[in-house]
Amino acid sequence: MAFASVGMFSVGGALTAWIRREVVQRRDWLDDKQFLSGYALSQLIPGATNVNLAVFIGTLLRGLPGAVATLLGLTAFPVGLMLLVGALYLRASALPGGVLVGTALTGAGAVAVGLNLGMGIRLARLNIRRLVPAAIATVIALAIGVFGFRLLHVLLVMMPVSLLLAWWQGPEERP
């Protein structure tokens, strides 16, 4: 199925855009509204968003076989590649050039951390327009990122708080 090709080419976190291109634009399996609805659910349900999205699309299209096909299609090739790279990586430190590989990966790691922060900025600019959600996001970022609280504890407190405040504030008025 098409998800194999999606899995192969989606480098560096552009996976959602690729899935949309294949499923909505090229194959016409879903319309944009269905796609966005699936994307919202995929974020809401715990787990990797892209994998959830793939399972959502598979389920809507073909039920259980569809879900299994999209899950495996999306992950088979990348995971196989990952195992290969992982085996190389685990041996690299013992080789003569291993130090250089380590340095290069450290540089890429610094970039990867920056990508996370940049993604946070992007999402915040797109989705947060009011003070209360901004405050919730800030509290969570500081609690885990600076003060080192455990994610589980922070979520147990902040998820109910966020639900309550969202209910109290009501939907955003759209012009």
Place this chain on the structure above:
Amino acid sequence: MIATLLQLAGLFALLSMLAIGGGAGVLPDMQRAAVAHGWVTPHEFLQMFAISRAAPGPGSQIVVLIGQKAAGLAGAAVAFMAMFGPSSLIVFFTARFWHRAEHTAWRGLLERAMAPVAIGMTFASGLALLRNTEHSWTAYGVTLATMLAFAFTELHPFVMLGVGAAVLLAVGG
């Protein structure tokens, strides 16, 4: 060996259930637990994170690398199943139901409440990875530059990963 596999399964199944709004948010807890179990050093974790971002496919694939380091192929398989199995089952059972709830009030409420939590977790993971991993000043600079580049330009992440690696090689760590 069996004990390690069980630990891998337990850890990643739990983290998968906490990963609201995507896999990136659980990275700090994943790093802490994987280091505490003695599977990786904080530095190795960051390098594995870089590999999983550079490779095609979902970013959460870092679990496969950690599982492989901890317990070989079996570890990788267990980590994969624990991370993606339970969440996929939930999606499978809720997909149609969710789809029919398109315009209900509770669905809008859930979506509105979840967005700031997910965004906070994304920031938190970046900050925590910075804090928990020893960084040179050059590396801090690279992180800052990437953050700005990704937030405000359309430059491809793959290019940034390459540039970051080249900069550290040039400066020598």
